[in-house]
Amino acid sequence: MTDLKNYIETHKQLFLDELFSFLRIPSVSAKPEHKEDMTKACLFLQEKIKKAGADICEIHTTKGHPIVYGEKMIDPKKPTVLVYGHYDVQPPEPLELWKSKPFEPEIRNERIYARGADDDKGQLFMHIIAFEYLNKTNQLPCNVKFMFEGEEEIGSSNLDEFCKKNKEKLKCDIILVSDTAMLGQDIPSITVGLRGLAYMEVEVVGPCRDLHSGHYGGAVANPANVLAKLIASLTDSDNRITIPGFYDDVLNLSEDERVELNKAPFDMEEFKNEIKIKEIQGEKGYTTKERIGVRPSLDVNGMWSGYIGEGAKTVLPSKAGAKISMRLVPNQDPEKIAKLFEKHFLSIAPNTVTVNVQPHHGGNGFVAPTDTIAYKAASKAFEATYGKKPIPVRGGGSIPIISLFEKELGAKSILMGFGLESDAIHSPNESYTLYNFYKGIETIPYFYKFYAEMMK
Ligand code: BES
Ligand code: MN
Ligand code: MN
Numbered sequence: 001m002t003d004l005k006n007y008i009e010t011h012k013q014l015f016l017d018e019l020f021s022f023l024r025i026p027s028v029s030a031k032p033e034h035k036e037d038m039t040k041a042c043l044f045l046q047e048k049i050k051k052a053g054a055d056i057c058e059i060h061t062t063k064g065h066p067i068v069y070g071e072k073m074i075d076p077k078k079p080t081v082l083v084y085g086h087y088d089v090q091p092p093e094p095l096e097l098w099k100s101k102p103f104e105p106e107i108r109n110e111r112i113y114a115r116g117a118d119d120d121k122g123q124l125f126m127h128i129i130a131f132e133y134l135n136k137t138n139q140l141p142c143n144v145k146f147m148f149e150g151e152e153e154i155g156s157s158n159l160d161e162f163c164k165k166n167k168e169k170l171k172c173d174i175i176l177v178s179d180t181a182m183l184g185q186d187i188p189s190i191t192v193g194l195r196g197l198a199y200m201e202v203e204v205v206g207p208c209r210d211l212h213s214g215h216y217g218g219a220v221a222n223p224a225n226v227l228a229k230l231i232a233s234l235t236d237s238d239n240r241i242t243i244p245g246f247y248d249d250v251l252n253l254s255e256d257e258r259v260e261l262n263k264a265p266f267d268m269e270e271f272k273n274e275i276k277i278k279e280i281q282g283e284k285g286y287t288t289k290e291r292i293g294v295r296p297s298l299d300v301n302g303m304w305s306g307y308i309g310e311g312a313k314t315v316l317p318s319k320a321g322a323k324i325s326m327r328l329v330p331n332q333d334p335e336k337i338a339k340l341f342e343k344h345f346l347s348i349a350p351n352t353v354t355v356n357v358q359p360h361h362g363g364n365g366f367v368a369p370t371d372t373i374a375y376k377a378a379s380k381a382f383e384a385t386y387g388k389k390p391i392p393v394r395g396g397g398s399i400p401i402i403s404l405f406e407k408e409l410g411a412k413s414i415l416m417g418f419g420l421e422s423d424a425i426h427s428p429n430e431s432y433t434l435y436n437f438y439k440g441i442e443t444i445p446y447f448y449k450f451y452a453e454m455m456k
Contacts, residue, residue, distance in 0.1 A: 001445050007133055008438055015441065016112075016434075018048065019125050022087075023105040023114040027121075029065055029088035029154045038065040038150045041087045045128075045148055046070070052128050053135035054146070062158035065150030069169070072135070073143045079455040080143040081448065082172035082411065083131075084401070085124030085179060086152030089116035090426045097428035110434050117432035119425035123178040123418060124148055126437065130444035139445070141452035145172060149401075152179075155361025156401040163408045172411050173455065174374045176447065177402070178440065180395050180417030185435065187265060188382040190375065191415035193293060193394030194402060196328035196365035198337040199301075202227070202345060203321045203356040210306070211316040221352030223320040224305040230348060230355075231322060234298055238284035241298050241326075243344045249332045253294055261294065262287055264391050274422060293394030297327045323360075327396060334362030363400020366413070373454045374414040381416070381446035385439055416447065 008015075027041040028034045042059050049057045049070040057070040065088065073080075092102035092115045100106040105114035112122065127146070134140040147170065149159045163170060180191040206223040207216070236242050253261065266289055272280065282291040291297070305320035307313040326337060338359040349355035369375070370392050382390040395415075402413045418440040424430050 001449065002137060002139065004133065004442060004445060007137070008441055012438065015125075015129055015437075016107075018129075019112070019122060019437070020105045020114075022048075022121055022125060023112075023116055024103055026092075026103045027088050027116070027150065028091050029151050030091055035065075038088065042066045042068050042150065045087060048128055049131075049146055052132035054131075054144075057146075060162060062151075062162060064154075064158045067150070067159060067162055068146065068148040070146040071144065072131075072140065074140055075143070078142045079174070079452055080145060080172040081451065082145040082147060082170060082175045082409075083124075083127045084175050084177050084405070084413070085127065085148050086120045086150065087116075087124065087148050088150040088153050089119065089121065090153050092428070094428060099429055102428075102430075107434070111431040112434065112437065113429060113431045115430055117430055118419045118423040119430065120152070120179045122432040122437060123440065126178060126418070126440040127176070127444060129441050130448075133441070134445050134448060139449075141448050142455075144448075145170065152399070152401065155363070156404075157361065159401055160404055160408075163404065167409060170409055172409070174451065175402075175405050175409070175411050175413040176374075176444075177399070177413050177415050178417055178444075179399055180397065180415045181419035181421055181423070182417055182436075183265060183391060183393060185420060185433065186386070186388070188386045188388055188390035189264070189393045189417075190370075190378055190382070190390045191395045191417055192370060192375075192392045193330065193367040194365055194415075195293075195296070195396055195398050196330070196332060196334050196363055196403075197398040197400060198326045198328060198334040198341065198362040199360040200324045200326075200338060200341055200345075201321065201358045201360060202230075202324065203319060203358075204230070204349070205319050205354040205356070206352070207316070207318050210318050213314045213316040216316050220316065221350065222316050223353055224317050226350060226353050227303070227305065227320040227322060230345065231300060231303075231324070233348060234324075239282055240284070241296065243337075243340050245340050246296070246337065249336075250296060250329055251331050253290075258290065261394065262289055264289065264393055292396035294329055296329050296332060299325055299327075301325050327398065328365055330365035330367045332365065334364060338362060361400075363398055364403035365398070366402045366406075367394070368412060368414070372412065372414075374412065374451060377447055377450035377454055378414050378416050380450045381443050384446045385443040414447075416443070418443075 306317035
């Protein structure tokens with residue numbers, strides 16, 4: 001790569017300034033009051049992609065937030081890489097826990113602090129800069145298409161339709177995504193699996209109004225108590241999920257696969273220290289890495305009921321609710337799991353209360369082989385810049401649209417993530433290391449180079 005290191009070195013501050021402008025736009029997809037900011041983020045990307053040298057750069061409106069599409073076709077006979085990313089971010093709350101404001105990016109201890117610094121604004125931005133470099137230096141070895149959406153964090157429901165309607169436009173040989181993490185600063189990895197997701201909301205309704213807990217306590221079913229019991233019963237003492245049929249479609253790994261999976265470096269003490277927990281927990285018979293990568297899970301994501309203000313208020317709440325996510329493994333069908341959950345949850349509800357169950361967005365898991373050209377090119381690219389062969393890992397998070405890409409566009413994805421666990425995505429004080437921001441910019445051009453060479 002001619003002059004790549006030097007190019008990065010001389011443009012370092014500019015890249016950062018541009019990224020900061022992008023991070024200042026509060027593109028929170030979940031909140032209606034940020035609708036205009038979503039458009040602003042789109043316009044920002046469109047402008048940047050154009051300046052970087054794309055021939056086409058369009059904004060496609062949807063029923064929800066817009067999609068940015070750009071492309072540079074250098075030769076139809078050359079391979080085409082479609083870069084996918086998302087410009088929407090998670091809500092920044094709780095705000096009081098942020099050291100600096102979520103949408104006023106700041107550098108501290110060699111990290112960029114801002115909501116979206118890693119997930120996924122920082123990571124997608126590296127791709128535009130890498131493309132800009134290849135373009136300006138006349139080294140672009142293949143065709144490039146960009147597709148950035150604003151609804152990943154809320155289920156990608158409109159990208160689904162966009163893909164179905166634009167199969168020809170989105171035609172490509174491989175989809176390149178940086179929206180995952182690597183094992184450690186010096187341990188590059190390629191994500192070869194992601195979990196699926198089924199997300200439910202439940203509500204337990206008791207008396208028609210909040211009651212005096214002295215006048216009524218002990219004589220009326222308390223929705224909060226009932227909900228707590230129902231949720232507690234969803235897992236057993238081995239931390240297995242008790243919903244009948246839940247594990248039916250789970251593919252068990254062979255002994256060899258388990259050994260291979262557990263070879264990836266993992267430091268238990270560091271794992272515990274990083275999140276300040278005393279002890280770990282999980283499904284009996286599996287290692288932590290297996291529990292995250294290849295086993296399903298069930299967790300409460302939020303729970304509400306009764307009085308949670310300061311001091312004590314003696315009240316028996318009329319309602320209680322919870323949001324529950326189930327991380328699934330490839331081959332488990334999110335819709336089927338949602339139905340199993342609903343059936344089971346209604347069946348265990350006592351007749352003293354009314355229970356409502358509502359499914360939210362979900363998505364399929366994903367698993368990719370390592371003997372593909374894309375994997376080999378990505379592996380060589382990491383090796384070129386990090387000096388080490390990356391380790392294939394199965395991640396615990398979800399990017400539901402990836403399995404849809406395969407189904408609708410017939411293209412596989414290669415997940416070259418540059419995040420770190422310590423980036424605290426979705427949490428207060430999300431950050432992205434300057435090191436990986438610049439390393440990512442350096443690594444991506446190598447992927448193009450090796451991929452184009454190997455596809456010949
Ligand atoms: N980038 C994450 C997914 C991720 C992060 C995968 C780190 C592997 C490692 C993505 O933006 C995300 O947060 N996905 C959601 C799913 C979505 C349906 C809300 C998730 O995993 O909770
Ligand atoms: Mn993401
Ligand atoms: Mn996310």
